Amino acid sequence: ENIKVANFTITGGNAVSAGCIGGGGILVTHPDLEYVYDGPVSPVNAVFENLIVTDNSATAGGGISIWRVSGPTLSNLIIQENTSEVYGGGLMIFTSVASVTDVTVSGNNCNTDDSFGGGIIINNSEATLTNVTVTDNTASFGGGMSVGNSDATLTHVTVSGNTATTSGGGFLSTPYSNNTLTNSIIWDNSPESIYAFATTTISYSDIQGGWDGEGNIDTDPLFTDAGNGDHTLQPDSPCIDAGTADLDGDGIEDITDYVGLAPDMGAFEYGSTASVNDPNELPQKFALHQNYPNPFNPVTTLRYNLPEDGLVNITIYDIMGRQVSNLISNQQSAGYKSVQWNATNNAGQPVSAGLYLYTIQAGSFRQTRKMILLK
Incomplete structure (x- = not known):
């Protein structure tokens, strides 16, 4: 079946009180509902996007549980402040094949002894994680992430x-997992940032304590303000331009949406290094970057790159496609630019909490991104 869940908040779910073991907020599982490790896997075309999954609880998979299915995709999600007793405070992927992109997993926890994966647990699965942040989660083992008996591919992940x-x-990873981490940052976790076996291959990443692999470093990534949840990079971060665009080593760039000489390490591409270091240097291509902070209340900053002079329009829309605010509509010179939005409409009135789209039109270039206003 085709399933799509999008554009709202899921909160207050309790899987135990509902008679389920997993998935306090969302449960995607095999039709037989059997809680077995090596049972049959059911194909499912399930898409979850633009969701906030918060304050849910379960025995396993406090926020989301994906169990014995193949095909779910998660994108543009915030999974925060969920609780699990044993496995996956935020997200559990068990005996499944799943894709996770542009997701924030923060402030989740497993609250019993001998628990695994405060933020995410991946077990007996194939999982791809891209542009994911895993921060401020807790568990007995693998406070941020726990991977066991799985093939996990992590690209541009910040832990x-x-x-x-x-x-x-x-x-945390077991010796029976074949993990690949690229262009990622694992830093400032306790008691250590990484506990994994040699079957984990890491390259072009910043790993506290060090890790053998091409392009790896062991240097403070210089987050902008990690204490307040800002894991973007400062202008002099050693992670800027330190990643690789050629993920499979075939000499062809697999990543093309980056600024500078090479992709950055971590979940957030630093978009205005040249403007900080050399105000006279111009960007090489058009780009609209993810707003920061996101979610926000009530002010956020939108950054964009203009490689040439031109007429620029930046417009905010609600999820129904109705225009909310026309932030910019004028001629601008080339350079690294930014504009703030204070969560008001064109009449200056505050808008309600929810998901919003922001679009830039500059000549023939057009790009849209999503942001979430919380109140």
Whole structure:
């Protein structure tokens, strides 16, 4: 079946009181509902996008549980402040094939001894994570992430500020997992940032404590303000332009949406390095960057790159496609630009909480991104 869940908040779910083991907010599972490790896997075309999953609880998968299915995709999600007793405070992927893109997993926890994956647990699965932040989660093992008996591919992932009471503060992996981490940052987790075996291959990443692999570094990434949840990079971060665009080593760039000489390490591409270091240097291509902070209340900043002079329009829309605010509509010179939005409409009235779209039109270039206003 085709399933799509999008554009709202899921909160207050309790899987135990509902008679389920997993999925306090969302449960995607095999039709037989059997809680078995090696049972049959059911194909499912399930899309989850533009959701806030918060304050839910379960025995396993406090926010979201994906169990014995193949095909779910998660994109543009915020999974925060959910609780699990044993596995996956925020997200659990068990005996499944799943894709996770542009997702924030923050402030989740597993609250019993011998628990795994405060933010995310991946077990007996194939999972791809891209542009994911895993921050301030807690568990006994793998405070940020726990991966077991799986093939996990992590690209542009930031794992920071997580805590394990036993081991694997940021990232924990068993010897039976074949993990690939590229262009990622694992930093400032407790008691250690990473506890993994040699079957984990890491390259072009910033790993606290060090890790053998091409392009890896062990240097403070210089987050903008990690204490307040801002894991973007400062202008002099060693992670800027330190990643690779050629993920499979075939000499062809697999990543093309980056600024500078090469992609950055971590979940957030630094979009205005040249403007900070050299105000006279111009961007090489058009770009509209993710707003920061996101979610926000009530002010956020939108950054964009103009490689040439031209007429620029930046417009805010609600989820129904109705125009909310026309932020910019004028001729602008080339350069690295930014504009703030204070969550008001064209009449200066405050808008309600929810998902909004922001679009730039500059000549023939057009790009749209999403942001979430919380109140």
